Amino acid sequence: MTTVDLSEYDVPGRGRGILDVLRWRFLLRLLVRKGTATRYRNSALGWTWSYVKPLIQFLVYWLVMGFIFGMDRGLENFPAYLFAGFVAVNYFNEAFGNATTSIVDNRALVKKIYLPRELFPVAAIIGAFVHFLPQLAILVLVVLLYGWVPSLMGIIAILLGIAILAAASLGLGLFFAGLNVRFRDAQNFVDILRMLATWASPVLYTWVLIRDNLPEWVLYVYMVNPITIAVELFHYGFWRPTVGDWHGFPPHFELYALGAIGICIAFLLVGQAVFRRFERSFAQDL
Template identity: 35%
Template sequence: MSTPPLGRGRPTSAELEALPLAPPAATGLAEVVRRRYLLGMLVRNTIKSRYQGTVLGWVWSYLQPAIRFCMFYFLFQVMIGRGEGTIENFAIHLFAGMVIVHFFTETFNGGTQSLVQNRSLITKLPVPREMFPVARMLVAAWHTVPMLIILLIPCLFLGWRPDAVGMAAALLGFTLTAALGLALGLLFSVGNVFMRDIGKVAQTLTQFVTFSVPMMYPFTLVQERFGEPLASYYLLNPMAEAVLLIQRGFWTGTTSDPEATAAVHLPDHLFTRGLVMTGISLALLVLAQRVFSRLEARVPERL
């Protein structure tokens, strides 16, 4: 059976499906970095497809988080008065957590669906299949940048100024989230190929993230309600640690006394736990890469 000729432009879905299965490609995250040109093309195409057919295009990536911040500010800080007398600038506290949670959920959920959604490319092109979860992490990072800009505007208005410790905390929080999200994305993406229920499991797990981190409530509330022993178990959640780190980077600097705010509302040994959890997440990423490599050869036939 002869292979149908491809058109001069971008191949259609029918043309891709008619091609024979691609030969095995070199695998590994290092191979993804080596083929960064293809990775960049995949990221750009994914971003373009999200805004295809819209008039405002990428402006929506700024408009949506701006509207979301205004809604939370009006609802929680103006109408309900959440945080009055206890949490200064609660809207910043909340939105800072939303930024890191959004990055994680987009990386995790997008990575989980990445192989299934790109089945035509995976079965026809000899590319490292880790490229697709990595691309979804980069797309999530691209959409997180506008949220950070929206966060910075009220922070600067309230007197926030960058400091070395705060920036290190925010960077550590993003590193922890990226490593954890990509590791889970690799594991769940290959699992989702063999059993589609894995995608539903990922969506269910990410729903718990919003309520299991000190975002809509302060960490001190956990200490007051459950005591120190249970609060220490609460801090074993790496996403709770990531949220606290980014709050240290942005929210505390907007309060009238940043040092006092950090001492009261942030737990002790914040950086130590952040470094340990980042190390564990990187080790999990290495393990996820090995599991992915063992199973990825069977991915094209299952797709």
């Protein structure tokens, strides 16, 4: 009997999770390119929508929160503050939402061939980042009008904020992408979380309001939220250089940031575990 060495072969469906994405980089690039190319297919304005939609949303929030509710009083350069936080949360919401539906949206590929299923959520995160760049460009133009001068620490804070948003959205996206194939209610729950993300982080208001109006333990929970930390890092990088009197980070911000990073790591580990648990039946459930 001839013995065949199977050591060089992979067992279908039992890859190395997110680590396999590095081995399939070419396919990852194709998925990202496909997502960006088809986003505005048959649209007259095309990529212009990547600028128009966030600008309209920002103007609505600015009108309501700034002029009607008077949040701009006592907060210097409120439009820059608002837009910096708004852009950060927008990236998280789009990345999280796209990652959640990535398996269902690519059901044709999932049912026909084997490939690391993690490619789809990762491609969704990268695709959301590509569409985040036009909003980032508008933000830079806005803060430049207010006298923004970039600094090394500010750039590091912005990059760290982006990394936290990407890690949180990928971890949660893996978790809910796996659930969403079996239980389509997961997508509705994600829509609720995305809606709450703007209000559960200091985008439309400052963290000082949480400190002054709610119990102290609420501030602790609020500050370890990865979205809160990312938004504050965006404020530090974009808004702080434009103001003379800055209220500063909350006390022990470094510890809160470490806690938020730990939560992101937990999201990734739990999300990967749940995703691998459900991926065994993706083809059947789809």
